Amino acid sequence: MTWPVGELDEVRRLRALAASFPGVLLEEAVLPSTFEDVWAVLGDPERGFPGLVPDVRTLRVTERHGERMRAAVRGRSGLRGRFDMVLRPGWCLMQSRFLVFGMGAVAAGDGTRFAYMAALRVPGARVLGPPVRRLLGPLILRRFVRRFTPEA
Amino acid sequence: MSGVDPDVVRRAQRGDLMALHEVLDVLTPYVRRLCGPIALQDAPDAAQEALIVVMRNLKDLREPAALFGWVRVVAVREAVRVAKQSARAVPAPLAEVPAPGDPALAADVRDVLDRLSPEHRAVLVLRDLEGLDEETAARMLRVPAGTVRSRLFRARASFRRNWRDEGAAR
Numbered sequence: 525m526t527w528p529v530g531e532l533d534e535v536r537r538l539r540a541l542a543a544s545f546p547g548v549l550l551e552e553a554v555l556p557s558t559f560e561d562v563w564a565v566l567g568d569p570e571r572g573f574p575g576l577v578p579d580v581r582t583l584r585v586t587e588r589h590g591e592r593m594r595a596a597v598r599g600r601s602g603l604r605g606r607f608d609m610v611l612r613p614g615w616c617l618m619q620s621r622f623l624v625f626g627m628g629a630v631a632a633g634d635g636t637r638f639a640y641m642a643a644l645r646v647p648g649a650r651v652l653g654p655p656v657r658r659l660l661g662p663l664i665l666r667r668f669v670r671r672f673t674p675e676a
Numbered sequence: 677m678s679g680v681d682p683d684v685v686r687r688a689q690r691g692d693l694m695a696l697h698e699v700l701d702v703l704t705p706y707v708r709r710l711c712g713p714i715a716l717q718d719a720p721d722a723a724q725e726a727l728i729v730v731m732r733n734l735k736d737l738r739e740p741a742a743l744f745g746w747v748r749v750v751a752v753r754e755a756v757r758v759a760k761q762s763a764r765a766v767p768a769p770l771a772e773v774p775a776p777g778d779p780a781l782a783a784d785v786r787d788v789l790d791r792l793s794p795e796h797r798a799v800l801v802l803r804d805l806e807g808l809d810e811e812t813a814a815r816m817l818r819v820p821a822g823t824v825r826s827r828l829f830r831a832r833a834s835f836r837r838n839w840r841d842e843g844a845a846r
Contacts, residue, residue: 526785527709527712527713527785527801527805528712528713528716528719528785528786528789529708529709529712529719530707530708530709530711530712530715530719530720530722530723531708531719531720531723532704532707532708532720532723532724532727533720536720536723536724537700537704537724537727539724539728540700540724540727540728540730540731541693541696541697541700541731542731543727543728543729543731543732544688544691544696544731544732544734545691592694608693608694610694610697617693617694617697618693619692619693619694624691624693626693645691
């Protein structure tokens with residue numbers, strides 16, 4: 525007897541995870557590149573994240589154990605932090621003392637459904653979150669769409 | 677179903693992303709397994725909604741050991757809610773839930789599920805997949821125990837009759 529099992533892709537899982545964080549920024553778009561092309565970039569944080577992921581100027585992986593990693597990140601804003609990371613195809617999470625962010629991606633026809641989550645780990649995140657979300661959400665998403673739009 | 681280290685649950689309750697990831701990884705297959713037979717083609721929506729409720733309210737869970745029991749309640753209720761919302765037409769509906777070991781379940785469980793209401797599918801899942809008794813199933817579905825019992829009881833006659841008629845027609 526085989527019972528049907530429900531599907532749950534990485535974008536849906538990221539929506540669920542985001543519910544843990546009050547005031548979270550969660551944005552979604554369909555990127556106009558295949559999942560393989562998108563993850564060739566996002567699956568390589570040291571080369572793929574600088575200039576794409578907001579405020580990441582350099583990222584250096586310092587430890588790696590399977591899909592768990594630790595990375596040193598420096599940002600344009602002066603951000604310097606050690607991040608714990610999880611990285612697997614279609615799924616990336618990062619956490620420092622003050623910040624969490626995550627990305628989920630799944631093939632959607634010729635494109636890629638993509639979700640981006642970010643939240644502050646500080647008191648008041650619930651209040652700070654919504655204005656930050658309104659301000660930064662569309663900007664961040666536009667950056668990813670532009671990066672993965674093939675040149676004409 | 678593998679457990680989750682209570683310390684990991686407590687870290688997740690404090691908003692530790694790595695711990696939340698670990699909890700989500702363990703819960704995902706369980707929630708998919710519960711939502712699949714109840715919500716059928718709406719199972720992705722049901723599983724997502726169930727996990728959103730779980731993740732949003734995890735911090736309020738008092739005892740980490742109660743995690744799976746609580747998730748089961750949330751997943752079954754969300755699966756029934758989402759399936760009812762989609763208001764799918766049920767082809768040749770069965771009045772009640774087939775009895776344990778009914779040959780039709782082994783032959784084509786998907787066909788049986790397609791012909792039951794979401795609540796009846798939930799009764800079947802709780803009994804046959806989760807091994808719960810009627811009292812517990814009734815509590816989870818927020819119906820009187822007698823309702824679940826009568827559904828199961830009437831199911832035997834109804835389902836067997838249906839199965840026999842179809843067999844005769846073949």
